[in-house]
Structure formats: structure tokens, C-alpha cells
Amino acid sequence: MHVFEVGEKVTKWTGKSTRDGNGFKLWYSGAPKSINGVGIIMTDRLKDFVVHVERHGDRLMLVRLVIHEETINVISAYAPQSGRSEGEKKSFWDSLDELVRSCPDDQRLVLGGDLNGHIGVQSDGYPGVHGGLGFGRRNEEGRMILEFATAHDLVIANSFFRKRKSQLITFQRGRNETQIDYFLVRKETSGLVKIARRATKTEKAVRPRILWKNLMGEAAETFRSTTSARFSLEIQNVEHMDADQLWTHLVKGMRETAKAVLGETRGTSSQRKGGRESWWISEEVQTKVATKLSCFKELIKSKQNGTNEDWSLARQRYYEAKKEAKKIVAIAKERAYEELYKKLDSKEGKNDIFRIAKARERKRMDLGDVIYIKDESGRSIVKVEDIRKRWEEYFANLFNRRESGRSEGGIDHGIHSDICCDDDDTPRISQEEVRLALKKMGRSKQQVQTKFLSRDGDAWEMWG
Template sequence: MVNYVRSCPSDLGAGRHRGVLAKVKRTFRLRFGSWNVGTLTGKFLELADALGRCNVDIACFQETKWTGKSTRKVNGYKLWYSGAPKSINGVGIIERLKDFVVLVERHGDRLMLSGLGAGEKKSFWDSLDELVRSCPVDQRLVLGGDLHGHIGVESDGYASVHGGLGFGVRNDEGRTILDFATAHDLVIVNSFFRKRDSQMITFQSGLNKTQIDYFLVRKGDFRACKDCKVLPREAGFSQHKLLVIDLLLSRRATKTEKAVKPRILWKNLMGEAAERFRSETSSRFTKEIREGSHMEADELWTLLAGGMRETEKEVLGVTRGTG
């Protein structure tokens, strides 16, 4: 599932220096979340409350276990979800920027899970590959989810996509994630921020602690990433923990032209233009007075004034009407 959002209006500030107009540069902060929730049944409201407490603007859910394709609203958030005919898998995107969403595309309900066969895993990565390639290159891409692989602590040959601050021991699924990131010129954001283990571990079951949930962005957009971490205090809803990424985005305001009413170029009233204006005005007045002899005074005045303005425009010209 992928969606497109217009620029967020929550400006952090813009200004000008005394006597000098500054280029207005508006910035806004967005917090994305990724959460394998296990199921939305019976806890949708609580999950939305948790996102609100954590100031998450947009979150992607995995394993929603809801069937069909629809939307739901709760506590200022709107959820778009896509599920299988049976209550398995399922994904969704939940946002409180719902008024700025311009497009939502659903691409099935599949999720990378342990126990899937090699053919199903390949099908998943092929579908994800096609989806990423379809995203316009001039738009920001934030890819988050449970990818069920261990990228390991060290970068080891993947320095361009792995920041060297991972967790655990790399496995084959982790290498697939790294190869995918390399192929699409993405970086795995989790691996670029030094955190405590509790802020890196995204899944915990008993003594088993792993990092299998990730955020990926295009390399050119990485400078906008200000933080990426797990919020362990919201771990009570699932064995998976809420992973968040903070982006500080900037948008330089474009200079707008102030629309003004077109003006007659009186500066051209000289020489031959002045003689032509006098001649055409006199001729036009004579004709209009003759044709408007039956009119009331106000109507005749309106006719003469309109005729004069037309002559002025034809002979002298007018401005384009922009500042």
C-alpha cells in the first residue's frame, strides 16, 4: 500500500531581517511509524491513542487481520486498510494528515512472514520492487515495515546502505534487504543512528530479541532524517514494538506575482500616436452621438466613455496586468 501526501502546513517558522526581504523557507516535521500490530481487532482505538501519545503523523500497520478494503476513522486518525479474504496478513496506513492525502493505492495484503516458502518470498520482493520503481523519483519515498530479516551490526560490504549501527547477526533475509536497498539506491535508516539496545530491538518474545522492522528512504532524502528509534514504552500491544522516524522537511516558497488591473499606457500619448488618438476619438464620438441620439444622458455618457476606453487601448496599448 502506498499513499501520496501534500505538503504539511505546520510551519516551524519563517521571517525577514529588518529592511531586507528574506527568502521564506518553511520547514515542517513529520513523524512516521511502522508497527506490526498482530491484529487490529479489539484494539484499534488503543493503537490510535498510542500513536497520538507518541506524536506519530503517519504509520504503516502490518498483520491487521482485517478482511476487505475500506477506511475507518478514530480519534483524529483515518485508516486505509487492505486485507485478504480470510483474516490473515493485512496491511494499512493510518494518518492524522488525512485532509492532505491526494492518493492511496492498495497493492494487496501480503507481508513477509517467517515460514513462507522461497517462491512466496520471491513474489513479495518482486512486488515490492515493482512498487518502488513506480514511485515518482521527484517525490519522497518512506518505506517502512516488518521485513523479517537481520541486517547485522556491521556494514560489511554494504557501507553505502548500512550505517554500521545495526543489531544482531546478519542472515540470508537480511542480505536480501541490503541487496534490495542497494538496487534502489536506498539507505536503511535504523542503522545510521546510535541507540541503546532497547531503542533498536523491534521484536521481543521471551528471551528472543531481534531487529526485523526497518525504515528505508532514498539516499538523497537521508539528510531530512533527524532520528529513528523504537519506542519501547508502547510495546504492550504486540510482540513487535513501534518504530518511528522523524523527518524535517523544507519547502522554499516560490515568489508569486501580484495580479493588478491592466493599465493604459498614457506615456505613449505623444507624436503620431497623439494625432491618431485625437482623430479616432473625434470620429468615434461623432458616430456614437448620432447613433445614440434617442438615449438618455446617462446611457449616452456610458456609450461615449466605453468608446473612448476602447480607442485608448487600441492606440496606446495596455500593461500585462502583473506586478
């Protein structure tokens, strides 16, 4: 089973770009001088499956993934608020209708976002679309959501799970509590949607990783000698193994040796799996941050069990520890960046500048290394057999195509009488094409003499 770790969000960031960091990647789109914006965020293990990104203004965007020969379309939408004009609402729903229709029926579809409507508690008149577990009273915008879902054979996944009132509310201001955020999926795939629950600390834990970066110098020699000695003793007992069993045995032995020689990381939370900006953290910073955390725990404990005086003293200690930690962090960052800038200004740091620039550019790219191709209609091909067939058709057309009437350089051979042709009627290079090519040569080119044989065998020369 593939866990789909993706989310839609409303953002006020302007422009069309991406942000990558802390184990996630965000695609967003927002118009300048506007309060609207949409985005789609994914975990690191899903971002490399993205093959297509579409942005439609500041209210709609689509991200297409291909996972295990299956295409998944994720749409993020931000509908106009109830106070907006009817024309703006109609334009939004027409654009969303066109975007959904562009997703083939045999591909999965996940549509989510702030649709600014109330679908109500009951399914009244919309069985199969509304699960009967909604919230609040239905309004006109909610009816439009239900009509849209019916037209495209979608279901509102939120309404099919029984949850507490606090879990149904997605917008709250004062005493007003509403549900305006929804997820819509195709009916045939609605059974795959599962209710989300909060992960425990054990589930968040990440398995320790081998510190392969330590494989250098003396550690590398120790690893090599230890591995060689270990397998020289075990090689006598592997004669009965086939190739797969032998490979598994060797990999297991090398990993065990690497853990003992190189060491491994401690298990940590999934939030830190992508790596925080920790290269500037020193022991002093860690001590101050730990003190701040300890003071915060004391503050919470005194608020629950202590007197007002205890809580006041704990709060004062926490504020002082927090102020001191911020000061030490700022000093450590400044010192680390000064050393980095000095290194980049040196002759040896030029390569690091290009490396940093390339890394930042890659983070802003919508797509990474795309491993799928598209057919003539622009649809992603996901099956190995179809990909092979498409390549065969492409190269067959590429090598067997015969140009008629016009060459690649844009010269109409029908009006030039000096074109030389082979016996198979394939046009050759003309004098006019040679003149154009010579004119495009750089000034550093010295005297050029080109000889051609015309069809009747007479030679002609051109000097440039």
C-alpha cells in the same frame, strides 16, 4: 520544517477500507481468512493532503501525499516470514520492486514495515546503505533487504542512529530478540530523517480554543456591541497603519473580545484533540472515573512502597472502583443512545439520519477533497504554473476537437446519407439519432413532434 507524522502497521483486519477517529486516519488492507495485513496511519492534519491510495493484496500498499508542492510516497510492506516458501518471497520482492519503480525519482519515498529479516550489526559490504548501528546477526532475508536497498539507491534509516538495545528490538518472544521492522528512504533525503523522542506533557498540550459555538442569542448581541464599542474608540489611532497592519489589529481585537465573551477550552492532550466520544458523559460518570483513577494511583504507590497487605487492600479497592465505573459508563451510554434513537425516529430526526450516514460514508472514503490534478500520464501536478498550463491544454483540446467519422452517440456518420452538415463540415443530428433518442424517452412523455430542416430545405416530421 514539516514534521511528518505517519506510521506503518501490520494489521489482521480483513477487507480494504479506512477508519477515522481520535485525531487519526487509518488506511488498511487485509485478505479474508488470512493472518496478513498492512496499514498506514496519519494524523488529521496530514490526511487531507492524500491524493492517491494503492492496495496490493495483504502485504503491500501505497499512499501518496502532496504537501507544499512536494510529492511524498509512503509504502507499507509486510514481508513473508522466514518459514514461507521461496516462491512467495520472490513474488513479494518482485511486487515491491515494481511498486518502488512506479514512484518517480524526483519524489520523496518512505518505505517502512515488517520486512522479516536481520540486517546485522555491522555494515559489512553495504556502506552507505547500512549505517553500522544495527542489531543481531545478518541472515539471508536481511541480505535481500540490503540488496534491494542498494538496487534502488535507498538507505536503512534505522541503522544510522545510536540507540539502546531495548530501542532496537522490534520483536520479542521469550528469549528471542530481533529487529525486523525498518524504514527505508532515498539517499538524497536521508539527511532529513531525525530520531524520534518521547514528547513531554508540555509539548503534548494543545492551545485553548475559542468557543465560537456559543455565538448565539444574548452572547452574540454582547459580542457585537462590545466589538463595536472597542473599535469605535481605537479607530482614531489606526490611520497610520497599512492594510495588513490594520487587518492584524482587527483580528487580534476580535479574538480578545471573543475569549472574554464566549469563553475558551482548556488546554488538553493531543490525543483528545480529535475529540473523543464524550457526548454521553455525565457528571456521575466523571466522578466514578476519577475515583477509579485515584484508586489506581494508590495501588501503584502501595506496590512500590507499601506492604503486601496494603497492596492487597489497594487492589481490592481498585477492582471495586473499576467495576462500578464500568457499570455507570454502560448505563450512561444506554440512556444516551435511547434518547438518540427516539430523536431519530421522530419527524425532525430524519435529517440527522442522513447527516450521520453521510459522515460515516466520508470516514470510509480513501480520499477527501483533492485539490491537485493529474497530467496525461497520471502523475500528480503540484506547481501552480503546471496546473494552469494543464487546464489550458485540457480546454483547448475540449473545445477545438473535431469529431470525425463517429458522433458521441456512437453513430457512424459515414454510412448514413441523411446527416445534415454545416458549411464547416461539422456533422449535425441525423434521423437515426432522433429515432434512438425518442425510443429512450419515458412513457410519461406525451406526443412529441420534432421538426428538422434537411440540407436542401425540405422539412420532415417525426411523431413519437
